[in-house]
Amino acid sequence: MAGAALFRAEGIGKSYPGVRANDDVSFDVAAGEIHALLGENGAGKSTLVKMIYGLVRPDEGAMTLAGQPHQPADPREARSQGVAMVFQHFSLFDALTVAENIALGMENPPARRELAARIAKVSQEFGLPLNPARRIVTLSAGERQRVEIIRCLLQNPRLLIMDEPTSVLTPQEAELLFATLRKLADQGTAILYISHKLEEIRAHCDRATILRHGKVVDSCDPRAHSARELAAMMVGGEMRLIDRTGRQAGDVLLEVRGLSLPAPNAEGTALKNVSLSLRAGEILGIGGVAGNGQEELLAALSGEMRSAPGMVALQGRDLGGSGPVHRRKAGLLTAPEDRLGHAAVPDFSLTENTLLTAGPRKGLVKNGLIDRAAAKNFAEAVIKGFDVRTPGPGTAARALSGGNLQKFVIGREVMQNPVVLVVNQPTWGVDAGAAASVRQSLLDLARSGAGVIVISQDLDELLELSDRFCALNEGRLSDPRPTEGLSLDEIGLMLGGAHGMEVAHI
Amino acid sequence: MIDPLSIFLLLLSASTPILFAALGELIVERAGVLNLGVEGMMITGALAGFAVAYVSGSPFLGFAAAATGGAAVSLLFAVLTQFLLANQVASGLALTLFGLGLAALFGKPFEGVKAPPMIPGPFRINWIVWLGLVMVPLIWWFLNRSRGGLILRGVGENHDAAHALGYNVRLVRIGAIAFGGAMAGIGGAFISIATVLQWTEGMTAGAGWIALAIVVFSNWTATGVLVGAWLFGGVTVLQLRLQAAGVKVPVQLLSMAPYLATIIVLVLISARQKFSRRAGGAAPGSLGQNFHALR
Secondary structure, eight states: OOOSEEEEEEEEEEEETTEEEEEEEEEEEETTOEEEEEOOTTSSHHHHHHHHTTSSOOSEEEEEETTEEOOOSSHHHHHHTTEEEEOSSOOOOTTSBHHHHHHHTSSSOOOHHHHHHHHHHHHHHTTOOOOTTSBGGGSOHHHHHHHHHHHHHTTOOSEEEEESGGGGSOHHHHHHHHHHHHHHHHTTOEEEEEEOOHHHHHHHOSEEEEEETTEEEEEEOGGGSOHHHHHHHHHTSOOOOOOOOSOOOOSEEEEEEEEEEOOSSTTSOOEEEEEEEEETTOEEEEEOOTTSSHHHHHHHHHTSSOOOTTSEEETTEEOTTOOHHHHHHHTEEEEOSOTBTTTBOTTSBHHHHHHHHHHHHHTOEETTEEOHHHHHHHHHHHHHHTTOOSSOTTSBGGGSOHHHHHHHHHHHHHTTOOSEEEEESTTTTOOHHHHHHHHHHHHHHHHTTOEEEEEOSOHHHHHHHOSEEEEEETTEEOOOEESTTOOHHHHHHHTTTTTTOOOOOO | OOOHHHHHHHHHHHHHHHHHHHHHHHHHHHTTOOOTTHHHHHHHHHHHHHHHHHHHSOHHHHHHHHHHHHHHHHHHHHIIIIISOOOHHHHHHHHHHHHHHHHHHHHGGGBTOOOOOOOOOGGGOOHHHHHHHHHHHHHHHHHHHSHHHHHHHHHHHOHHHHHHTTOOHHHHHHHHHHHHHHHHHHHHHIIIIIISOSBOTTTTTTHHHHHHHHHHHTTSOHHHHHHHHHHHHHHHHHHHHHHHTTOSSOHHHHHHHHHHHHHHHHHHHHHTTTTOTTTSOOSOTTTTOOOOOOO
16 A cells, blocks of 8 residues: 655755744655644644645755655646645635636646536546536535545646645545545555544544644554544643533523524525523533534524524523623623634734623623723733733734634633523634633533533534534534434434535445 | 717717726726726826827827826836735725826826827727727636636635635736726727817716726626616716707706716616625625735
């Protein structure tokens, strides 16, 4: 299976102002191998693959591809040498068709009809059905990824780079992706696979190179190590164990009945007859692939989207028709997914940002005037209580790293002693250490008697945190099931399965 | 006296300045750049074209100079927005003010003189009118069928993705801006060289703003731009005829009729779901956003 080294990097280094993104990175990838690049956010994985793909030029070091020096000046040159890449954030053009998107990713695209025929042939061969005339906006996340993969496959790549490809896929779609990758590897393509999903790497990758703070810290066979050991290599120390103990289910705090709302805009999802109940001390996990109504559900619970009276009740009090301020006063707090722009105003200081949600509940506004001192004290308490690394409460929100801002956003809600807290994607794009502390704070909050709803696309996170699990699929919420004993397969089916994918048949 | 053919010929002539400016701006906006300086580029073209045509005696040389002049001032905008990453709205407004002032200053010596006569093209229709009509299918073909047009649309739709695929976002945009400037310049010169036959300060009279509106309401299509320009031209001709016929409607109302009618009709046309990205064409995804690549 794995042959001689196809790609080799030696002593690669790259600096940005104030950051050493890569430092003396050396590794190699063999033809026919699925090679994992593991590391926390900010470990330098993306910078490294961008250099291989010609998007960024290394400051020092050398790369070789099949024995020849590899110094692509731009992605086109990299593509012509057989390097293809599927991006973490899709590099697709929403308003263009599948065929146009694929043509833009090729050096010399054939005429329209021939291109359509070739797309059909490759998608048939790999079991990735696609209609070349469809516009990208109408496709699901899984289908979009198919477009990217087929765009790569049409160029017969020797080295295929995949940057966190499974973060938007259901487990079934992810399985099919790996089936496709394995076929490709068996045909001799080298695959460089970036992820921080350890189980996935253990199951499917032949070798792993682990990066930490821009340096290669280890190289191993991921199948020979446990996920815990890999995580320890990634973060450079033992991971703190999550403490789930000491919680007791109490009275029903939040009752949602028959919540239906039309889609807020053309790209949104309508909520269809959503019902749930949440007890004190309980964590309810809501899973689903992005775009199935997560944002809308959070907005409906926070009061940003008004529902009809009778749809939402907190401790027996009807809040269905009231807006965010009223709901916050009653104790129903929320932390939305988008940290910069939705949960926090980027150019406001942390003090000002605390005012935005904690104003009503913490008495930071008196007689229409802001109590600056109280706001600053509260911001400082959040910074201290949640280990937010920042010079002080006067810092602008945008100056914080993703993990630190997330700790701040969650901490700001938790420290208001909510009756019920709803969070969406609490650890999205946050490194492992910060993610663990955010999760622990949610568990601690539940232990103190609050109810917590965690909406997330990270199934491992939901399984780790929640007592009961439901799936959100096209705006419909499934019946909750106890998380204990729930398998990933069952969850995948709850999420709506693989949306028409089939296994590759070569 | 009002026979349909002569009305149509007048309509073609009245719509030509706006057609040129709007087709140029269409390319600019499809590349993801919002250049609000159309009026400034038109007036620059109107003066440059008139001056060269007057001095050289060749109207065609004048149009070439108008295209060059329009492109030259548009490159100021390009430097501001593509290299210095200045705000596009503010830079475009500045370009309009700059162009109006510049043309007024250098236009003083050309006040009161008459443009050289033009040789009419086939069917006694001005060559530049023909050129405008040919540009519509050409630009449609470029945008929808050619490789270059696909890249241009890609850059306008998602500049990050285009950059990630290795396209030079900045270069594509500078080219589009210069083309838009040249087209606006020709449109402006048509007013001074072929319609009014002399130079007066501020003679483009807001045509650039109508061209901008037409691009938006055309849903960013070449055919839509043609419809919008003809509508404007048609109502212009009509209200002039009504004024000449001495209809008892205040002149001010008649004069504003073309602007009002164009906006109202185009709003009605575009109201039906046109702004939904699922429904079909719509604003380019990166319109008005500056692009900065980290290397």
